[in-house]
Amino acid sequence: MPASSGILAIGVIAALLIFFLAWRRPTLALTVWLIFSTVFSEYILLPNAPTLHVHLSRVLLSALLLGLAAGWIPRCTRPNTPVTPAVLIVILTVWTIVSAMLTGTLFRVDGTRNLSVFITGYFLPGMILYFARYFPLSLKVSRSVCALLTLLLGYMVFTAFCEHFHIDSLVFPQYILDPSLGVALHTERARGPIVNAAENGGIIAVLLLVGLHTALYAARGMMRWVSVFGLLVVGGLALFFTETRGPWLAFVGGLAVMIFHKRCRGVVFALGGIGVVALAAFLVVSATSVGNLAKEDPLPQRSDNTSDTAEFRMDLYRESVRPFQEHPLIGWGLGTFTDEDYLFDAYGGSLTITTAVLHDTVVAITLESGIIGGVLYLSFLITLVTLLIRLRRSSNSPEAQDFYILGLASLTAFVINGLFVDIRYFMQQNALVFLIAGLGLALPPVKRLQVAESSPP
Secondary structure (H helix, E strand, C coil): CCCCHHHHHHHHHHHHHEEEEEECCHHHHHHHHHHHHHHHCCCECCCCCCCCEEEHHHHHHHHHHHHHHHHHHCCCCCCCCCCHHHHHHHHHHHHHHHHHEEEEEEEECCCCHHHHHHHHHHHCCCCCCCHHHHHCCCHHHHHHHHHHHHHHHHHHHHHHHHHCCCCCCHCCHHHHCCCCCCHHHCCCCCHHHHCCCHHHHHHHHHHHHHHHHHHHHHHHHHHHHHHHHHHHHHHHHHHHHCCCCHHHHHHHHHHHHHHHHHHHHHHHHHHHHHHHHHHHHHHHHCCCCCHCCCCCCCCCCCCHHHHHHHHHHHHHHHHHHHHHHHCCCCCCCCCCCHHHHCCCCCCCCCCCCCCCCCCCCHHHHHHHHHHHHHHHHHHHHHHHHHHHHHHHHHHCHHHHHHHHHHHHHHHHHHEEEEEEEEEEHHHHHHHHHHHHHHHHHCCCCHHHHHHCCCCCC
16 A cells, blocks of 8 residues: 555654664564554555565564664673574574575575565564563563553454444554455455454454453453453454454463463453353354344355365365475475465476465475474474473562463464464564563563563663
């Protein structure tokens, strides 16, 4: 979507704000960049240029990187946090490049798609995780980050309701209503500023987990539980309006992690969760759903094609076996299984995967980067989860423990959603999840907590 002069002005102000925040307050800068890049995701600078089409979110990312470099280089300090996850994502990134070079996919004439998945699926998660864990975090700053992300959740939920009930005048940005942008099949769903219902749902699912954590510490007494229940119902409906099963299951999985670890609050969470599940089941099963207020067939595809979807998944896994057996070690190369136009190897031989895009992140990485890439990716995720569990066990602060659990819940939602889509293409969702996980690694447990309270964010 071409950026108007007003949006350009907002972009310039946002870029300057992000740069100076990254220089002085890097943790908050990462959060502010995520919010701006989500809300203004599809705006393009120089739309009439023959080749240079730059998204505003990429410009904001450049401002973030410059600001982080300006503040990071003079410090030259070594973070007192585990380095294994950062090392693993770096090794995975390097191996992905090596694999692409060996297979020849790195040298294709049209490598834009390959570059895109490399940035959003490898470089960005590694960069966000590194800088999020690099700077010591205090509980005060963690509350500020969660509060900002909860504001983003409010915007995403409001927009989902406006889209679903066709309150077009309140939808912002207006390009959300343009069917020519984003995924064409998602125009009848709540697809948000990302114009992709699957990613929009994934972001809302993780933000709902953040909102629940925020409500537990921002409100007191009865208002706390009213806020929690309200988030589950209103946020659950917004998630339902995306009409995408992956984010639904991702949220349930993340919520289950939070319920399991918050035993003293489990009754309230369980009651709220049961209410949301019962409501969703009623809407799907009954002939009259809330969506009928806005459209005659609220779930024309998602409620009636469960068997087709299961068959699609089985076909995907069956057809993935032969390509994997042909190149099990180094894979077929980055970007091979992304679109029907790219279903060929470095030598021009046609591949047979009829499902085109691989709707499973682990399978996609394993086929493109071989068993080495798949093992590195799984090791990276397992290491993150293990470290967060260890940090929780070593902390005697209930709020810090809950923040570690928020990181675990977000990663759980991320992994579950990744079983339904190739999540490497979702820049904002990758950034959100690894921001929360990285901040969890940066939050010091027990003895170092008091020192971090007085440190700059």
